[in-house]
Structures are given as structure tokens and as C-alpha cells.
Amino acid sequence: MESPLPIRKIIHVDMDAFYASVEQLDFPELRGKALAVGGNEVRGVVSAASYQARAFGVRSAMSGVLAKRLCPELIFVPPRFDRYREISMKIRAIFLEYTDLVEPLSLDEAYLDVTENKKGNPSATLIASQIRERIFQQTGLRCSAGISINKFVAKIASDYNKPNGQKTVEPDEVIPFLEALDIRKFYGVGKVTAQKMYQLGIFTGLDLKKKPIEFLNEHFGKSGSLYYNVVRGIHNSPVKPDRVPKSVGAERTFTENLSSEVFMLERLEHLSVELEQRLRKNKVAGKTITLKIKYSDFSLQTRSKTLDFYISDKSLILDTATELLYQEKLHNSVRLLGISLGNLNTDAPEIPVQTKKSLSVQLKFKF
Template sequence: MDAFYASVEQLDNPALKRKPIAVGGSSERGVVAAASYEARKFGVKSAMSSVLAAKMCPDLIFIKPRFDRYRAVSQQIREIFLEYTDMVEPLSLDEAYLDVTQNKKNMPSATLLAKEIRAKILEKTGLTASAGISINKFLAKIASDFNKPNGQKTVTEADIDDFLLPLKIQKFHGIGKVTTEKMRSLGIFTGADLRNQSLEFLNLNFGNRGEYYYNIARGIHLSEVNPNRLAKSVGAENTFESNLSEENDLQNALLPIVEKVAQRLQKKNVKGKTITLKIKFEDFNIITRSITRQHFTDDVEEIFSTASELLKNEPLEKSIRLLGVSVSQLNIHAKKEIQLKIPFHDFF
């Protein structure tokens, strides 16, 4: 979906149309959850602090999020997807992978099918969507960003080299800011530069991610569309109204976060072994620390004890603006699907 949260707000309130809006809190501690395209022209983007966003766009209008409304619209869109295929893998409220190799409309062209789905989304919800169509999820994901908003792009097998080789490395799905900087330091700026590296070189410099980078530089990605995709972790976090630096204050702030995580685990009827503490400092630097237990747990006291231990072991030279806790290595296993050769995927 195109600027989903912001577009829903503009749809529901016509007075906001064609105006720069940010969904999120406007306070000093606020964070932008989504920005309209009018706001993006000023450099406003999701996960940016509200203070910085307001400086970049003085006329920015802040809107309080309405997640119940976004979930309702997302469900409408999901129902449209299911009219075409049951192979739908949601990634979030506003994006999903669709495998349309065999589709309910018996349409031979994934490109035309994507166009029809986008038109139906517009008709049913009043919102625009963009799509990427290709031979695997990785390529479709990148393609989906090319003609936004309200567009689509198809990358056939014959197009892969022309598409990937000139592409800037930061545009590759799965290569974040830190990895981008490391690659640049190694002389890797484009897809062509990445493809020129040997598997041995990439393994040496990027560990177990080396093979992934080696493959995506060649347009290879074997992950299937999984309609039964299960969460890999359960977590919660809190950004504080004021930065915290005293250990007692931090421990007190940690407990309700852990309680929320335990409640979510118990609601989902799952347990996990790995407990991770996330810390965001006053300068916005983020670190994570983890401990893996020998057994599965959803016990609030055990999770708190572990997270508290991680917090105590971290030298706190700067004040903290956010704490988060997550539990992973869950005791759930996705049902393995039969491996299929999938000629086309759509990414919305």
C-alpha cells in the first residue's frame, strides 16, 4: 500500500488531502509511524523523531494513529487478495507476498493480474497500491518500490541483470544502513560490485550472511510464499517521556515491558528460549543483548530476571530513551510446504 496509515487518514478526512501529514506523536518523544507523500518531499519518513520531522517540514500536521481502523482496511485488502489466490503471506498491515502461479481467475499473466488487484483495491477502499512482479520474493519486493505511488513494475528472468547490476547497494532488500556502510568501505556500491565478489570474500567479511549476499547479487532467492507464516519472536518496547539513567528507574521501567511480553506469549500459547534486551540511548544509538536458556519459558519472573541481568551487565555511560524486550526461538514450527518452482510472485 502507498503511505498506508497516512493515506487512510487523508481518505477519512478530506481536509488533509494534498497536505503534509505524519501519523505519530507530536511530542518531544514522539516518532513518525508513517508520512504522506507530501511530507516525504521534505525528507520526513517513518521512524524519524517528531521533533526532527517538524523541523524539516514546518507545516507538518501530526495525526494520532488509529490502528483499529488500519487493521479493518487491511482486512478488506486481504479479502481481495484471497479472491485471487490462497497463497498470501502477510508481512504487515500494508504489505504481503502473493504467489499467483496458480490463481483462482486462471489468468496467465501475473502483470495483468496485479493491475486488476490494484484496481479492485482502489474501488473497494479508495486507496492506491503498488506492486512488484518477478520470479522470486526478493526481486518482487525491490520492484514494488520502483513506480510508487500507484504503479507497478515487472522484472522477468531476462531483465534481472539490467535491473540488479546498476542498482545502488542500499536499494537491495536485506541490506541495511550498517551493512551498506561496510560494503562501501570494501568498494561495493552497486549490484555489479557485489556480484564481482567471491563467495569466500563475502563469507569472510559478512559471516553467515555472505551466501545470502552472493545469491541476491545474482537474483537468486529460494524462499517460498508461506501463507502460514508464523512470528519468529514476541516483544514489546517503550519510549520514555524523559531519558532514564538511574538503575532503579530503569529496572522499574523494565518490568511493565516484560509483563506485556509475557501476556502476549501466553495469549499466543507459545514459549521461547532466547530473551533479548534492546536499548536505545539518548544519541539514538541502539544495542541488543541476548541470553538463550536451555528451556522454553513464558514466565514473567524468569523473563524479567534475564532481561534485568542483561541490563545490569551493560555499562550505562549515556542516558536511555527506550527499552525493549523480545522472546524468540519459539516452540512453534511452521508446516513445511512442498517445494514448488514459482515463475511469478506479486508483492503489494
């Protein structure tokens, strides 16, 4: 017999093709066209695709070369993140009119806990409809929503009637809904995991539910317990309004592959400046610097170093990133570089942050 499920009213709101829709909103000549934000027909990676482009198989994280091959009429436009953030803040303000329990996942999606809400509306389904209409009225953009008893099911449900739709999974519908679900639809089950599950005879939620927890832990490690619980509707993670980032980073894909470390140092300097600005905006610092290198053959390498002190200064970031660049010989020419700062001081922001100037003073007086 299944244990009773905790009843909360969770909404997952997901903007429809957000970046591409903003571009089509601001530039009428792009409306109805196959559009890709980011990348180009020579290189780079697609950040987002309009629904017209998706009809040809174009997806985010796809190379621009492949996207153009799939859709010869594809139009590439550069991303405008400042504009996306501006609209995202307007959308978040609408959320906060209904509840303070808003957990943004990115610029274009968020969880809302409306179990108790500012409107005194007992229907999460009606609240989701109102929010979607308010977003359209104030921004001209469409979104989809999923409504259920926890974040996991709400996330899956929001993708059910896209674009411009919503789906509610009532408490007594959760178990049948999950049992009938294709395993590929489970949030967090990617292509590799799905293939592994297929090999183990797991094709639907019901197949997954039949497997004992020992079996799942043996084949999927720590994720085994998660799969065991979520297919039973058990996912007690609360909506966290102050979602703390684990790392802050910046990266760039280059129009031409870089083979000279001199040119790479120039790019790392620009990335260090950008990363410092993001750290200041988030009012955080960190100890662990990670250098991300993607080679021309698309192989990926990361190199990390953890310092004894917190930093957010662009000079110290660049110094450490440079050290990591020269740590070992590059395998090939480079198409992407990225720097991220982790091990953040989000739990102890009062700890002093090291700067280039304060470090030089310490070294000067060191015996």
C-alpha cells in the same frame, strides 16, 4: 553461461505510506498535509510519514525533533494499530481470493505466489492490477506492486513506480535489470553495506556480478553468497503462507527520560502485560527474554536471559525483565524500554508452558 532461472510468478504488494494514508483516509482534515505517525516535536521516533512529509526529507525511524526541523508544518498523530490491523485483514482477504500462497511481511506488505492461482489467470501482471484496484475499492487506499520470477526481484520492482504503480520484470529481463541496478536499490543493502561496496568499487549490479564468490565471502561473510546468487537472479526462497515469527516484543519511547529504576519498573509492568497479550494472540511462548534499553544519548543496550522452560505469563516476564534491569548499573537516563521473548515454541507448541502458579507449586515441593 547463466544457469536457467526457475520460472515462478511472484507479486510483492506494498501499501503506499500505509499508516499515514489510513490517518488521512479516516480524518479528511489531514489529507494533503505533511503528516507523521508517531513521535512528536520534542522526542520519539516517526513510525511513518505521508508523501507530503517525505518531500521534506521526513522518513520512518527519524527522530521527531529532526522531522519537525526539516518540516516545520509537520503534523504528528499517535499510531492506531488496531485500525491498521483491521484494514490489513481486509487486504489479506483480497489476496486470499487469488491464492493461498500469501506471505505477510508486515501489516502493509506481502508476497503472493500466483504461478497457479484461484482465478486461472496466466498473467501475474493482470492479477496485480486487479488486486490493486480491489484494495482501492474496498479500503480507499492505494498500493504498489512488483512482479517477477522470485521474491527478491519482485520486492525491488514494487518500489520502482511508487506511489500507486507497478512494475513487471519478465524472466528475460531479470539479468539486465539487476546488472543496471544501483547497488543501493538491492533489497538488504543498507547504508553501511553500500558504503563498503563503494570502497570496493561496487556501484551497480554488474560491478557486483564481476566479483568472485570468494571475494564476496571474504568481505561480507555469510551475506557474500547471497549477493553472489541474487545478482544472477537466483533466489529460490518460496512464498511461505505460515510465516513463523522469531520473537514477539513490545517497547515504548517515553516523553521524558527516566533516571529512576522505580519508574522503569512501572513501565516494564505495562510492557509485560502488553507482551502477554501478544503472545496469547499468536498462541506462542518462549524461553529467551531480552530487555532493550535505549539511553538519552541514543546508545542502545540489550540484556538477555534464557530460561529452562517456556513462558508467556506476564508475571514471569516481569520477574525476568526486572532481574535484567538490575543486572548492571544503567549508563545514563533512559528514553526507551522494550521487552521481547524469543526462542519460541513454534516448532513444538505442545510443550508445557510455565506459569507463575505452576512454578510456585514446583518450588513448594522441591527437596
